[in-house]
Amino acid sequence: MKDKNKPFLVLYIKIYITEQYNRCKISKLLKIKDDIQVKRLTIIICILICATLIFGPIKVLYEYAIPKDVKPTQSRMHMNTGNTTRVEGDKTKDIAVEISEILYPGINGVGAADGYILINSDKWQDVLSMIPLANKYKAPIINVNKENINTVLEYISTKKPKGISLLQNAMVIYAGNQEDISSTIAKSDIKSYNIAYSDLNQLIDKVYSLPGFMEKQDYGFLVPDSNPIVSIPVGTWIANQGGLLLFYNNEKKPYESGLNIVKDTKLKKLYYLTEDTNAQSLESYFKDMKLKLAAVTVGKEESSAVNFARYYDPEEGIGWDAGDRRKDSSHNYIICSKEAPTVAALAAQLSLAGKSGPLLWTESNKLSAKTEGYLWSMKPNYWVSPAEGPYNHGWIIGNSDMIDYSIQARIDYIFEIVPYKTMGEQGVSGLDVISIIFTTAALCSALWIALHAALRMRYMTLLIKLMWVISALVIGPFALLIYILCYYNVPWTKMNGKKMWLRPLWKQTATATILVVAFGVSTISALSFWLTWLGLPNLSALNWSGFFLLGNPIILQMIIVYLAAFIINVFIIMPVIMNQMSGVSYRDGVNKSFLSVLISLTSFFIGRAISNWWLMMVYSPISPDESQIIWWGFMQLAAVIGFATAYVPVWKLVRYGKVTGTM
């Protein structure tokens, strides 16, 4: 009689499946001889699902902590990447020439420099002190010695510099004491200007008294002469925007030359850079001058360069201000090894023109943690299309002995432009944070339920305990909440030796829906994980028939996981649960569970599939895979929505006694 009330289609499907079941005798196929074997199989399946749902997120964590496939060697044809350019050179002098070639290619007069600054010194302080000159005269700096002077002069003559007008069209400024070098320059056809000096103090004094140099100099930087890590990053700003560079010594006393310059000129502001705040003694040297002093406390080691990159004085507009405020702008960085300060001082002049930006430090064989953290914080992202920019770019200074290739590759990866909403595979977006919190909460909820069920719910069957644990892995803290609501202060009774909780209808519905989550949706999630990991099927051959949608891997995956979840639930799990609850035989269990599983699982699946698709379409322009935490986050969130869509039909099933929610 009951069957007469069922819709014809449902009845037909039921008869068809039952016939097919009887024909193939699935229990024989599965070699199931009795209910105990089915029960064992059910427990094994549940444990496998449970293990998959724990293993998946832990795999993500593991692959983050221990990166996969880092190969120790690599053969390459060149050393550039999409977001980085390597400035190659074995020695300081090679790199100096390479930098000047980058800045001023000077090919047939196109892009030529006004002149060249040749310095006979390998000290970073000497090179750095020439940076203001490079900015003023648009002339790159090259180190010279007796061995390379002829080669450098030949190079300069091919570049045809325009001549520095303020120095009577001199093409070369030579700073150094070796007379044989100055005489070699004098013998060449290149017009030069010599600066002979004995120490840094004298060099600065002479440099700053060059014709026209002090014009329009409004501000200066006072930096320590013994700490290249703090001092050299300032060079990038001076190279790009000008300004004076003055030194102070270990006793925190400014050089005489610097004090004289400040006295004689009308500087508006002097920025002094220190590692820590204990540098007030410096201020005492300037207290009688009409000059604003600004302390820039940059911190130690790599942090100092990061802090200088972020520094900004809004009053004067000084500082790169490459921090959170300007995260959406384009940024270039000069990446230098801490072990090669002279090279870094030369590299600072890359900010003279073109892709200018601050200098950052790294170790030689590993990207320094502070620098990496900062670069991640500045990762570029786009809103609609990656063609919109902005892009970041990195100059990697020196050969791979100076900065390992892996550092360059890592910086290239960090600089890759990614969607704003997801921040790419290794980036952490708001959605990733939500996913991490939700997944962690799911694991904790499952652990809590497992402990509670094991210790306190001794009348609960193993399968029901597993049901709650698995449901927590799928819908996280929501399952924990329902678990508490369904057992805390809920009266119970025993029927046929089984413990039954006497709950109101809405709680029974929630428990019955959890049944779908635990055994249906969890199967879908676990299988989705394995399919995605092993590769989704793609039937593009179906296109000829016009059914290309059926060949789509995501749609195929949905069909496969739905059918698998349906079969496992109808033929394996639900009969066992029914047997435990009301003692029905396996075959009756299959018959009775068919309709309820069809309705509950389908309604759940519709909610889950639509919401998962929507989340992917709206929030992730590039499909995530199982190795990303966001994939798990989306799946769990979609399962929560699926729970809500399944609740109403399940309520109907509970009301008419088709499923029970008293376990």
Added chain:
Amino acid sequence: MIKNESLKRRHTALLILLPLIVAALIAYLIFYQPNYYPIQVQPAAEYIRPKVTKNTVRIFAGDIYQNAAALTQITYPSSFEDDRPNAVILVREDKKEDGLLAASVTHHPINAPILFVNKDSIPEATWKEMERLDPQGVFVDDNVKAILIGDIGKEVKNKIKSKGWRYRHIEGNNPFKLSKNIDDYLASIHGDHRDTVIIASIDAAEYAYPAVSWNAHMGDGLFFVEKDSVPQEVKDALNSRYGKAYIYIMGGQNEISSKVVKELASYGHIQIIPNNGDIYGNSAGFAGYKDFGKNFGWWISKRNRDFGWGIAEAGHNFIFINPNDWHLVVSASVLSHKGKHGPMLLVQGDYIPESVKNYLQTVRPSKTTPQEQLYNHGWIIGGEKLISTKLQAEIDMLLGYEEGVR
């Protein structure tokens, strides 16, 4: 015997401990630095130090296979899993149209660069690069690691198999059939035939060069027609679209006749990419071209169409290429897929055509403040015979801001 009180104590302890453990774990992960280092680089026999200027980088190597490898080395450093491609696309070195069509496959989720093979063998440079790239597998297609395009022989497949890689072969013994098959393959992955398609003449395939970089960037379809007729395969492909297609024609009346344009109009909306009369103007016209509007959908969810680079301001990347070498055009398309995505501009060996120069003047940065300065970047593709060093220096000047000019 377990008492309620002891259980409560256990629960309280657990409730306090668990969040603490989780918080400690999260804090550890925030400060933890995974080890991606170091990697020893072995310079290849054909190692080069390309000419670099402040706004440009040249990329070239010895032959077509090495050039393609040098380009993939730009895009995929392949030093760890996430910076490797999902697959490699293998195209025959003697099939120009196949190569141009293959660029659509490069786009996500396939994420694969193009390398060249012979019909029956994989050259050493290509093989070495495949090994270096070591693709992850396309998860939306059975984790295949190689996608073979067009008429490729068994020997190539066997060699790939010998490596334990799965592959997908998109067949097609003529460009029209191949374009339909590529279109269908991508439709099965995306669950939809892209409504935006580019049409070029098979007799003037150079007009399709700029489309190659766009397709690598966005994955739209490319179809060839004959000057006076639309092949049946292309008609079928256009009919596969749900509703009408948005058709963008590359080439003027000399390349695609008015009859064909009229016929194409029956399959959807058509637009002609501005070309200024030649392939150089076509590349500049396409770089600045944008078509934005509604596409299809239902009343609660309408999708928009967004076709073309539409770059009309500074802060972008450009790929400079001489059209004399189509192999470079095909392999350089990967530069628009990752890194600094940007259009392809065609130049002559020692000369920037006027239309391209005018376009570069339009997008040239103005000097602003050091904090907000915009920069352009240019890839110079090929050796000095294709683009001279002098021209590279000129391009460098045009890409940078002019001192004192606002």
